Amino acid sequence: MAEIQIKNVAKSFGAYQALNNINLTIADQEFMVLLGASGCGKSTLLRIIAGLETATSGEVWIGGKRIDHLSPKDRGIAMVFQNYAVFPHLTVFENIGFGLRMQKRPNDEVKRRVERVAGLMHIEMLLKRYSGELSGGQRQRVAVARALAMEPDVILMDEPLSNLDALLRMEMRAELKGVLAESKTTAIYVTHDQVEAMSMADRISVMHQGNIVQAASPIEVYRNPSARFVASFIGNPPMNFLPATPAGAGKWQVAGQTLDGPKADKPGLHFAIRPEDMQQAESGLVATAKIVEPLGAHLLVTCQIDEALFRVILDSDTVVKPGQTLTLAPQADRVRWFDPDTTLAVA
Amino acid sequence: MTDATVLDVSQDTRKSGRFLYVASVVFLCAWVIVPIYLLLINTLSSPEAVNSFPKSFIPEFDFGSLQFFAGFAGMLTALKNSVIVALMTMVMSIAIGAPAGYALSRFDFRGKELFRLLILLARAFPLPLLALPLAVMFIQTGLDDTAFGLALVHTTLAIPFAVLITFSLFSGIPIELEEAAWTLGCTRLTAFTKVVLPLILPGITASAIFAFVISWNEVFAAAVLTIENRTLTAFLLQNLDTSPLHLKFAGGFILVVPALIFIFAVRKYLFAMWGIANR
Numbered sequence: 001m002a003e004i005q006i007k008n009v010a011k012s013f014g015a016y017q018a019l020n021n022i023n024l025t026i027a028d029q030e031f032m033v034l035l036g037a038s039g040c041g042k043s044t045l046l047r048i049i050a051g052l053e054t055a056t057s058g059e060v061w062i063g064g065k066r067i068d069h070l071s072p073k074d075r076g077i078a079m080v081f082q083n084y085a086v087f088p089h090l091t092v093f094e095n096i097g098f099g100l101r102m103q104k105r106p107n108d109e110v111k112r113r114v115e116r117v118a119g120l121m122h123i124e125m126l127l128k129r130y131s132g133e134l135s136g137g138q139r140q141r142v143a144v145a146r147a148l149a150m151e152p153d154v155i156l157m158d159e160p161l162s163n164l165d166a167l168l169r170m171e172m173r174a175e176l177k178g179v180l181a182e183s184k185t186t187a188i189y190v191t192h193d194q195v196e197a198m199s200m201a202d203r204i205s206v207m208h209q210g211n212i213v214q215a216a217s218p219i220e221v222y223r224n225p226s227a228r229f230v231a232s233f234i235g236n237p238p239m240n241f242l243p244a245t246p247a248g249a250g251k252w253q254v255a256g257q258t259l260d261g262p263k264a265d266k267p268g269l270h271f272a273i274r275p276e277d278m279q280q281a282e283s284g285l286v287a288t289a290k291i292v293e294p295l296g297a298h299l300l301v302t303c304q305i306d307e308a309l310f311r312v313i314l315d316s317d318t319v320v321k322p323g324q325t326l327t328l329a330p331q332a333d334r335v336r337w338f339d340p341d342t343t344l345a346v347a
Numbered sequence: 348m349t350d351a352t353v354l355d356v357s358q359d360t361r362k363s364g365r366f367l368y369v370a371s372v373v374f375l376c377a378w379v380i381v382p383i384y385l386l387l388i389n390t391l392s393s394p395e396a397v398n399s400f401p402k403s404f405i406p407e408f409d410f411g412s413l414q415f416f417a418g419f420a421g422m423l424t425a426l427k428n429s430v431i432v433a434l435m436t437m438v439m440s441i442a443i444g445a446p447a448g449y450a451l452s453r454f455d456f457r458g459k460e461l462f463r464l465l466i467l468l469a470r471a472f473p474l475p476l477l478a479l480p481l482a483v484m485f486i487q488t489g490l491d492d493t494a495f496g497l498a499l500v501h502t503t504l505a506i507p508f509a510v511l512i513t514f515s516l517f518s519g520i521p522i523e524l525e526e527a528a529w530t531l532g533c534t535r536l537t538a539f540t541k542v543v544l545p546l547i548l549p550g551i552t553a554s555a556i557f558a559f560v561i562s563w564n565e566v567f568a569a570a571v572l573t574i575e576n577r578t579l580t581a582f583l584l585q586n587l588d589t590s591p592l593h594l595k596f597a598g599g600f601i602l603v604v605p606a607l608i609f610i611f612a613v614r615k616y617l618f619a620m621w622g623i624a625n626r
Contacts, residue, residue: 052526072529085527089545102532102541143527150531 002063002076002153002186003028004049009058011044018044020210022058026186026203031177034190035197036207037233042190043158045207049188050079050156063153073102075154078147082159084139086131092118092142093127099150113149120179121145137168144176148183155180157189161196173199194234198222206230224336228270228343231336237275237300237311242285244271244337252337255285255305259330262337262346269346270338275300276313277334284329287312292320301326383603389593390600397593416597419590425582426601428494429563432578435498436505436562437555443502444509444558445551449539451510452517466507474504478571485572492573500568505558512557512616516550517543553613560606 004026011019019041026032034042047053049060051072060068067075078099087095094101096117097110105113118124121141131139140160147155160176161169177200180187191197197204198218205215206229214226225231231239244252244261245268252261254271261269276298278285287303287310294300299314303326312328320326337346389397391406394415416422450456451463481500482491490496520543528538544551569581577585583598590598 050526050530052529071534072526073532073534077530079527079530081523081527083521083523085521085523087524087527087542089542098528098541099531102537146527146531156530 003061004154004186004188005059005061006045006049007059007061009045009048009055009060011041011048011053011056018210019048019055022210022212024205024212024215026188029184029186031180031187031189031200031202033197033201033204034188034207035192035194035204035233037192040207041210042192042207046156046158046188046190049154050077051075052079076152077154077156078150078152080140080143080147080155080157080160082162084131084136084143084163086134086139086142086146088131090130091127092123092129092131092134095131095142096127096146096149098146113151114145117145117148120148120182137164137172140164140172144179148179151183152185154186154188155183157187159191160189162191162193169196176200194236198234206233208233223334224345226345228272228338231272231338235274237313239272239274239336240308240310240312241338242271242305242308242310243340244269257283257285259335260332261335264337264339264346266339266346268340270340272336272338273330273334275311277331278312278328279331280314280318281327281329284327285310287326287328289320289322289324289326292322383607386596386600386603389596392593394591394593397596398591412593412597416594416601419594421577421582422579422598425577425579428573428576429579431494432498432501432569433559433562435495436501437559439498439502440505440509440558441513441551441555444506444554445513447506447510448513448515449517451514453522466510469503470507474567478568481568482571492576494576497569497572497576497578498562500572501562501565502558504565504568505561508557508561509554512550512554513547516547516554516616520546550616553616556609556613557616560609564602564606 004024006022006024006026009019009022010017022045024032034045036042044053048055048068051067051070055068058068059066062076072079086092087098090098093114096114100110100113114127115124118127121144123138123141123145126134126138126142131142134142140163144160147157161172164172173196189197189200201218203215204218204221206213206221208229214221214230216224216226221230222234225234225239228241232241242254244254244259246266247253247258250260250263251258252269252271253259259271261271285305287305289301289303290309291302292299293302294316296316298316299318299320301312301314301320303310303312312326314320338344339346388402388404388406390412391408391410392403393407393409393411396403396407396409397412447466451459485491485496490499524542524546525535525538528542529535533541564580566580566584569578570584573581579598579602583590583595583602587595
């Protein structure tokens with residue numbers, strides 16, 4: 001059992017507040033992704049959990065034990081670094097077995113465990129090589145194998161795939177997800193790549209300016225963003241926003257159309273919808289197509305509604321010319337509303 | 348027409364620039380190599396040949412001069428003293444310099460830049476200025492005329508280089524390697540011995556050899572602070588005006604050769620010291 005609890009963790013570097021009062025619980029065997037732009041504090045949070053950084057205040061618990069005062073080696077964690085950190089003076093075998101050797105495990109056990117994880121990561125044939133003789137992808141496999149060989153309670157990964165080329169990254173993504181699910185460890189994975197986050201996570205914590213804005217399952221984060229930041233950060237292209245003014249109880253005026261909305265007593269809201277949740281229809285929002293991008297699987301049309309840019313994803317068979325007027329109907333159950341003052345979602 | 352003239356002129360300047368460049372290279376090489384070559388010839392000649400004229404420019408591989416050198420009273424003791432002092436300097440400057448280099452590369456502390464500057468300033472202080480107070484202090488503490496006392500002074504001279512070389516060595520090792528070791532069960536100390544040390548060992552060796560050479564070549568402090576236990580440099584200086592020519596050549600040769608070989612062996616680390624990537 002390795003549930004991770006982060007209680008009121010804050011971190012400042014001099015006057016700069018890197019993390020504000022973070023509270024997060026990660027269930028045993030859960031795959032948690034910390035997602036955010038660079039500088040949002042996600043790596044700092046991971047390094048605090050690893051013990052490579054000390055929190056200014058707050059507590060970290062793993063498996064019911066408070067560990068924030070322990071050194072990294074006593075926390076039951078293993079970590080995978082962005083630049084692999086494979087030891088150049090040791091063979092792949094000794095790299096993977098490094099942690100086990102530090103624990104003074106007998107030779108045959110080291111051999112057995114190294115060979116097992118090397119098999120999992122498909123690097124059995126590289127065991128005698130040095131890191132200088134490996135490609136980036138192979139080094140990353142060694143780094144993951146080295147972490148897995150420890151059979152840790154928690155495995156921490158800091159942008160492990162971001163130094164790999166796009167094709168390799170996609171391949172490793174799926175493989176890593178499978179290996180980690182099988183190893184039954186709790187995993188925290190830091191990335192700025194939302195596709196990586198969506199495809200791998202059990203739960204995503206979206207971070208922004210030292211805060212966790214939303215922590216929920218990928219589909220929840222995508223469908224029901226809790227704040228405007230999440231809505232515009234997740235999804236490519238991101239959610240569309242249009243200003244809305246009240247038009248009676250539960251009715252809102254959006255770009256000349258009256259739509260059903262929340263019964264909120266506000267002078268104005270933001271109407272939001274995903275590009276793929278709009279269809280051409282008889283009646284709806286009137287938009288002028290500006291840029292048409294045929295992407296093969298679908299057609300991405302950037303259009304203008306009033307003054308705002310608005311993106312829609314249409315079926316690839318649709319014929320749209322720039323300058324053409326489109327009538328777009330939002331799918332009613334996919335419409336979301338945000339408060340322009342607090343930027344939070346309004347139900 | 349005008350175009351052609353311009354072309355000619357620029358070709359001319361390029362030619363003369365090239366000539367200047369080659370001439371400078373040849374001159375600088377000759378500056379260094381010719382004296383060493385003359386030293387070599389005279390060392391490997393018999394005492395008679397050394398004192399005769401005209402000179403041959405080909406060594407005759409006669410070990411008479413070197414034999415005379417080895418047999419000269421006190422010479423072997425001086426050689427032994429030189430080696431002892433240089434070895435002590437080597438050990439002490441690494442033992443003190445390497446931790447300082449590690450601290451400079453890994454930790455942020457107040458006054459770090461000033462500290463780096465001060466390290467270099469230690470070299471800017473002229474030794475003759477220090478010699479008298481040092482001699483007095485050494486006599487008071489009983490360190491005068493001992494190998495250890497001299498090694499202390501040489502260590503002071505060698506430390507700036509030891510710090511700068513090891514600083515650049517440690518900086519070349521990604522901190523993630525250490526962090527990875529910590530998460531894999533190492534303390535700061537074991538991470539250092541198991542990961543960092545094996546990676547910088549060649550560089551540390553180079554830095555140690557450089558400290559050895561600094562001590563080996565140093566003459567001023569050695570001449571002032573020792574009387575009975577003279578090192579080779581101080582001993583040769585003392586006997587300079589009384590000794591025969593072939594002894595001077597042999598002594599010079601014995602002093603120059605180890606220094607040359609060592610510096611040649613560690614040259615790439617000396618470049619690294621000044622931040623020039625040469626690896």
